[in-house]
Amino acid sequence: MILRLVSISIWVFSLAVLKAEETLVFRDLFNGKDLSGWVDVNTSPQNWTVKDGLLVCSGKPIGVMRSEKQYENFILEIEWRHMQAGGNSGVFVWSEGQPPAKGPLPKGMEVQMLELEWPKLNPEADGQPRHPGFVSGELFGANGLTATPDHPRGERSMSTEMRCKGKGEWNTYVVVCVDGVIKLSINGKFVNGMREASVRKGYLCLESEGSEIHFRKIRLMELPGGNATSEQTAPVVEK
Template sequence: MKTWIHLLCAALAFSPALSLAEEAAGFRDLFNGKDLTGWVDVNTSPETWSVKDGLLVCKGMPIGVMRSEKQYENFILHIEWRHMEEGGNSGVFIWSNAAPAEGANLPMGLEVQMLELQWPYINREKDGSPKPLGYVSGELFGANGLEIIPDNPRGKRSMSYESRCKGKGEWNTYDVVAVDGVVKLSINGKFVNGVSGSTYRKGYLCLESEGAEIHFRNIRILELPSGMTTPEQTVPVLAPPGR
């Protein structure tokens, strides 16, 4: 039987294709490098998301999300990303309802923040000082109604204990372990952030378009056994596209 150490090592191992360890552990690709199979546009446009040279390219406009076809409960998610503009903003939502409220662009869910390093300096406070630097290294927070308990609080958000993200044009690797309302985030090979007590524990994955071009690759998931999630902690199932 595979141990947690084996599974986490497989999750953290970089490879342009599934490694033998990942295949043995049960990882599968969420992005095939060819098209958008497995993903559903929620409120962006046909031009927002495309595939080029094996990469998933998001141009950043309009602001909104693309969701996974199915819901996930307990899992390990591996995702690699790079911003192409200074101050770029994006993220991945987990346990999301993938259904923005009327007048809103983004859904409920636990957001794993993806910001380019210059974001706090480009989006300054009213007094001219930079926004908190904790924003830019994988901050975790409940968006639009989802509540969490932060490991390293910045208000209701949890900021990483260590800044590990790279800047414009450089690839970053996130490994997200999500089990029974607890989330741990590894950034570029080290676990540095986490939350617990999520009010929702089963839902959709969403990739965010928020104003700047961002690229994704090697999006993989290992589904883990179900846990203690109740119906009240599960988001509503959305109808398949076209229905």
């Protein structure tokens, strides 16, 4: 009897471990062949293409491509490189699936992807370069999403180190999102974060904003769900 109970306990434990392993694994969001799993929201069919296993965004027109499903708690790993000096792009998390009527970009938490020359090529009115905090993974709530910055630059949060690489070089972001808290690792080190986000479940969006950018190795590990309320969840886009 005791041996039977032990055997049953081991079997139940093994099933629990197997279930955990099945859940907590990275899954590719880009298969290197086509745009399966993604929806072009407001750009054009020519804007997003696959070439030599890379996801290529021309940058024109400005807009986004979103994931088919929403995510709440997760770890996102994404590799990207700009092909033009001063290039502008980003990835939105906890995003709405449609932009507002007056703009091309949605409400969501933006993880900025700017090429290093952007502050010089987009100067202030007096001709001086913009603040260097714009580049290297600045985080901010876009179009109404609010959050508290870990390293404030106004309402935005700037990285503690400038770790992004320039034109033509690959960068790796690891984005950890749990219960309204976001942490960003750039090329192997966590350097930025925000907390108390007003939206905690939504779509992922890749941003097209004027210049060519390449993506590869887009993968995501879904974590157990949290306590996002209906008010903290982006509206579902009906197919």
